[in-house]
Amino acid sequence: xxxxxxxxxxxxxxxxxxxxxxxxxxxxxxxxxxxxxxxxxxxxxxxxxxxxxxxxxxxxxxxxxxxxxxxxxxxxxxxxxxxxxxxxxxxxxxxxxxxxxxxxxxxxxxxxxxxxxxxxxxxxxxxxxxxxxxxxxxxxxxxxxxxxxxxxxxxxxxxxxxxxxxxxxxxxxxxxxxxxxxxxxxxxxxxxxxxxxxxxxxxxxxxxxxxxxxxxxxxxxxxxxxxxxxxxxxxxxxxxxxxxxxxxxxxxxxxxxxxxxxxxxxxxxxxxxxxxxxxxxxxxxxxxxxxxxxxxxxxxxxxxxxxxxxxxxxxxxxxxxxxxxxxxxxxxxxxxxxxxxxxxxxxxxxxxxxxxxxxxxxxxxxxxxxxxxxxxxxxxxxxxxxxxxxxxxxxxxxxxxxxxxxxxxxxxxxxxxxxxxxxxxxxxxxxxxxxxxxxxxxxxxxxxxxxxxxxxxxxxxxxxxxxxxxxxxxxxxxxxxxxxxxxxxxxxxxxxxxxxxxxxxxxxxxxxxxxxxxxxxxxxxxxxxxxxxxxxxxxxxxxxxxxxxxxxxxxxxxxxxxx
Amino acid sequence: xxxxxxxxxxxxxxxxxxxxxxxxxxxxxxxxxxxxxxxxxxxxxxxxxxxxxxxxxxxxxxxxxxxxxxxxxxxxxxxxxxxxxxxxxxxxxxxxxxxxxxxxxxxxxxxxxxxxxxxxxxxxxxxxxxxxxxxxxxxxxxxxxxxxxxxxxxxxxxxxxxxxxxxxxxxxxxxxxxxxxxxxxx
Numbered sequence: 001x002x003x004x005x006x007x008x009x010x011x012x013x014x015x016x017x018x019x020x021x022x023x024x025x026x027x028x029x030x031x032x033x034x035x036x037x038x039x040x041x042x043x044x045x046x047x048x049x050x051x052x053x054x055x056x057x058x059x060x061x062x063x064x065x066x067x068x069x070x071x072x073x074x075x076x077x078x079x080x081x082x083x084x085x086x087x088x089x090x091x092x093x094x095x096x097x098x099x100x101x102x103x104x105x106x107x108x109x110x111x112x113x114x115x116x117x118x119x120x121x122x123x124x125x126x127x128x129x130x131x132x133x134x135x136x137x138x139x140x141x142x143x144x145x146x147x148x149x150x151x152x153x154x155x156x157x158x159x160x161x162x163x164x165x166x167x168x169x170x171x172x173x174x175x176x177x178x179x180x181x182x183x184x185x186x187x188x189x190x191x192x193x194x195x196x197x198x199x200x201x202x203x204x205x206x207x208x209x210x211x212x213x214x215x216x217x218x219x220x221x222x223x224x225x226x227x228x229x230x231x232x233x234x235x236x237x238x239x240x241x242x243x244x245x246x247x248x249x250x251x252x253x254x255x256x257x258x259x260x261x262x263x264x265x266x267x268x269x270x271x272x273x274x275x276x277x278x279x280x281x282x283x284x285x286x287x288x289x290x291x292x293x294x295x296x297x298x299x300x301x302x303x304x305x306x307x308x309x310x311x312x313x314x315x316x317x318x319x320x321x322x323x324x325x326x327x328x329x330x331x332x333x334x335x336x337x338x339x340x341x342x343x344x345x346x347x348x349x350x351x352x353x354x355x356x357x358x359x360x361x362x363x364x365x366x367x368x369x370x371x372x373x374x375x376x377x378x379x380x381x382x383x384x385x386x387x388x389x390x391x392x393x394x395x396x397x398x399x400x401x402x403x404x405x406x407x408x409x410x411x412x413x414x415x416x417x418x419x420x421x422x423x424x425x426x427x428x429x430x431x432x433x434x435x436x437x438x439x440x441x442x443x444x445x446x447x448x449x450x451x452x453x454x455x456x457x458x459x460x461x462x463x464x465x466x467x468x469x470x471x472x473x474x475x476x477x478x479x480x481x482x483x484x485x486x487x488x489x490x491x492x493x494x495x496x497x498x499x500x501x502x503x504x505x506x507x508x509x510x511x512x513x514x515x516x517x518x519x520x521x522x523x524x525x526x527x528x529x530x531x532x533x534x535x536x537x538x539x540x541x542x543x544x545x546x547x548x549x550x551x552x553x554x555x556x557x558x559x560x561x562x563x
Numbered sequence: 564x565x566x567x568x569x570x571x572x573x574x575x576x577x578x579x580x581x582x583x584x585x586x587x588x589x590x591x592x593x594x595x596x597x598x599x600x601x602x603x604x605x606x607x608x609x610x611x612x613x614x615x616x617x618x619x620x621x622x623x624x625x626x627x628x629x630x631x632x633x634x635x636x637x638x639x640x641x642x643x644x645x646x647x648x649x650x651x652x653x654x655x656x657x658x659x660x661x662x663x664x665x666x667x668x669x670x671x672x673x674x675x676x677x678x679x680x681x682x683x684x685x686x687x688x689x690x691x692x693x694x695x696x697x698x699x700x701x702x703x704x705x706x707x708x709x710x711x712x713x714x715x716x717x718x719x720x721x722x723x724x725x726x727x728x729x730x731x732x733x734x735x736x737x738x739x740x741x742x743x744x745x746x747x748x749x
Contacts, residue, residue, distance in 0.1 A: 093734040432739045439735040454606035454708045457689040
């Protein structure tokens with residue numbers, strides 16, 4: 001008997017699991033319309049590769065991954081693409097998301113290009129991961145992280161591969177039914193995953209309230225002779241099915257804060273993912289259907305194998321629910337699920353349960369009518385917290401919007417399991433506060449990044465303007481410098497000319513002066529003679545003046561004629 | 564007596580040298596307070612604070628020339644953060660500088676109307692507008708700070724401020740409606 005460990009806190013919940021397990025799993029009826037969201041996983045949304053009007057076959061790729069952390073989407077049945085548009089999906093924001101909508105033709109014709117892997121041992125592990133990636137497999141326990149990334153050991157040595165069959169939330173039984181009915185397939189899937197990860201050993205963790213599934217697994221492990229697989233029962237405490245909690249229970253190791261299980265040599269996958277891996281490798285089938293529990297106030301609570309993209313309302317009606325009496329539908333479990341705002345939203349790769357009209361007294365979270373009372377500092381939340389956080393402090397600081405302080409109390413280690421909420425005697429919606437604080441902090445971080453970009457761009461612009469100004473000045477300077485020598489030359493020429501003119505004038509002056517004859521006969525004149533000379537001079541001057549006047553008149557006339 | 568004077572003089576000389584060295588070795592080039600204030604400002608570079616950009620405003624705050632309530636895009640959050648940093652009391656936003664907008668907006672150019680005059684490109688403080696003379700202009704939405712500075716210069720009024728749409732990547736959980744319920748139960 002393996003030694004088991006305990007995680008802090010946790011709560012015991014009423015199971016409500018029996019109803020849905022009384023009937024064997026059937027394949028759900030094919031819906032008239034399939035709604036396939038482009039984002040059914042964590043990471044970047046896929047990009048549609050089909051157009052409206054295209055005929056698609058079952059299993060055909062209809063959207064390809066947009067980057068490395070993304071997953072493709074395949075058609076769950078054959079039919080015609082009628083729209084690629086926004087459609088209501090299950091999301092707490094109630095926002096519509098881009099979906100490919102296919103009208104099914106009911107023929108279920110398979111895509112011919114399926115590529116099963118006959119012997120995966122002959123392929124290198126990365127090729128196996130590529131197959132898994134191309135099959136669009138994501139973590140089916142609820143988080144929806146692309147499986148091929150989590151199957152990549154990337155420089156770590158993986159000691160233990162844990163298969164999570166704990167399924168600790170009330171009502172949900174899809175994993176248990178899968179293990180009961182498909183134990184062998186799950187184990188083959190686990191072996192493929194082990195090969196991809198090159199893990200040393202495997203543990204299948206299963207809660208001790210699932211005896212039939214446990215027996216089925218043990219039998220198949222014995223039959224296949226896989227001695228590296230341990231099937232281990234763990235105590236039924238919520239949230240044992242949480243990845244970090246199950247790892248702690250089985251190995252005694254704690255995943256470091258904001259670290260990955262890989263950091264301690266452990267990888268944890270859901271049993272549903274193992275089954276999907278088996279289908280992908282053995283038959284070349286992409287992930288186009290999954291087990292879903294329909295529970296709560298429906299006539300026939302059961303588990304169905306549902307084509308991904310089936311509207312929720314179709315399944316509720318198939319199980320005897322009535323569209324007109326629906327008051328509240330939750331996708332997922334009562335502790336961590338999301339209240340659905342539109343019943344036409346589709347089942348995605350991560351939907352494990354539809355909980356209908358769950359007004360039963362002990363069902364807590366999204367369904368609870370909250371009569372919130374003040375916190376009395378009882379500390380029950382801290383006792384129940386499986387991460388050993390102080391929800392009370394987180395609550396105070398979230399409420400006060402003190403987002404620095406709330407991070408000091410390790411807000412981001414909170415797994416939003418809802419234990420604190422469940423035990424709170426004042427019915428304070430603690431998880432809602434934590435989610436609020438988380439999204440606010442993310443928004444602040446986004447704004448900060450944007451502000452940093454803006455600052456950088458602004459500074460760059462300032463520099464650019466400064467540089468341009470300097471360049472302009474430089475250019476002008478150069479231009480001026482280029483003009484100057486030419487200007488000097490011109491002025492020199494002018495000076496030379498002026499000098500020549502000046503010289504000529506000087507010469508003329510000198511000549512004039514030298515030419516002026518000084519009549520010697522005007523000396524020693526008699527008064528009479530002197531008078532005659534004066535008269536002659538006066539006449540001459542007068543004559544001169546007259547001619548100047550005439551010339552002036554002539555010039556004026558000329559100017560008048562030629563304006 | 565003499566020994567005491569000598570000892571003190573030596574000590575004074577040693578510490579003087581030490582301080583002198585430290586002043587050179589650990590010299591801080593820019594005012595650290597300006598950087599700290601600048602880090603809290605939203606970097607819209609809109610100039611509504613009456614300073615030509617966020618950094619000049621930060622400088623003015625650090626020098627005590629400007630008040631902390633002149634930044635409409637930052638709004639209450641920025642005022643509280645600044646008050647925290649500077650140890651002052653928060654005060655409401657100065658209405659002269661503008662009003663805090665509840666939704667973030669980005670500019671969008673109606674490309675059919677744009678005549679390619681480049682006036683908006685010259686006005687954009689973060690170079691988020693792409694285009695050339697007599698070529699259609701467009702805005703890099705991811706880098707637009709929503710400062711509105713490109714609106715006035717546009718001669719054909721083809722720029723519009725549109726609210727940033729909410730999708731699953733930027734959606735936020737609402738604050739739990741607890742207070743109302745409390746009042747009801749009380």
